[in-house]
Amino acid sequence: MAGSPEVETLPNSAATAVAPLAVSGPSVLSAADDRTLIERAQAGDRSAFELLVQRYDRQVLRLALNVLGSAEDARDVYQEAFLKIYRNLHRFRFECAFYTWIYRIVTNICLDHMRHRRSHPEEQPPVFRTVSSEDRRDLDFFDRQQANGTHSDPEREVLGHEIGQKVEAALQALSPRERIVFEMRHYQGMKLRAIGEALGTTEETAKNSLFRATRKLRAQLEGLR
Numbered sequence: 001m002a003g004s005p006e007v008e009t010l011p012n013s014a015a016t017a018v019a020p021l022a023v024s025g026p027s028v029l030s031a032a033d034d035r036t037l038i039e040r041a042q043a044g045d046r047s048a049f050e051l052l053v054q055r056y057d058r059q060v061l062r063l064a065l066n067v068l069g070s071a072e073d074a075r076d077v078y079q080e081a082f083l084k085i086y087r088n089l090h091r092f093r094f095e096c097a098f099y100t101w102i103y104r105i106v107t108n109i110c111l112d113h114m115r116h117r118r119s120h121p122e123e124q125p126p127v128f129r130t131v132s133s134e135d136r137r138d139l140d141f142f143d144r145q146q147a148n149g150t151h152s153d154p155e156r157e158v159l160g161h162e163i164g165q166k167v168e169a170a171l172q173a174l175s176p177r178e179r180i181v182f183e184m185r186h187y188q189g190m191k192l193r194a195i196g197e198a199l200g201t202t203e204e205t206a207k208n209s210l211f212r213a214t215r216k217l218r219a220q221l222e223g224l225r
Helices: 031-042 046-068 071-091 098-119 133-137 141-152 154-172 176-186 192-198 203-220
Strands: none
Touching: 031 046, 031 071, 031 098, 046 071, 046 098, 046 176, 071 098, 098 176, 098 192, 154 203, 176 192, 176 203, 192 203
């Protein structure tokens, strides 16, 4: 794939940004199937790469959206990440899990976006975290009624908006690395060891970042208890 003029153009699955979310993807593939697809893609098989995109697109977009809180920024990260994965797939040597290699690329891009935000705050529109339709499905019936009730109660809706602003402000106060570790642990459900591997660091370093993030958030949100 290196040196080929086609490497600048992503296959259709990755070029349509959020569109692949409508595809369930080959979730039944095993690690051995993964390796087969990677080897085929490294040999120039674009359809094999499309299958890899379908398998990992949800995780990539969900991580970017949770970390950055902006659908527009998440789409940018999605596109940049899969383009970088496509361009550098020939460098993957199976020395770690493929998902770890992908997460390392995605987290580095997210960290770059977050550092840019902190150094250019005047360019950033306000971002408010909302409950996604997927997260809402995880609520029980009573919680759903409470969530739906806020739309007919202006006072509660205003309060919910204010709480959302405070939560987002608390998350923004974290360092880029603290925030991404917190998001990967609590929103992605990743183990600390996997987080460390994805960030190219140790489990102990990831654990320390998570501890600092949690302590800062508790201090910032203490008044909401």
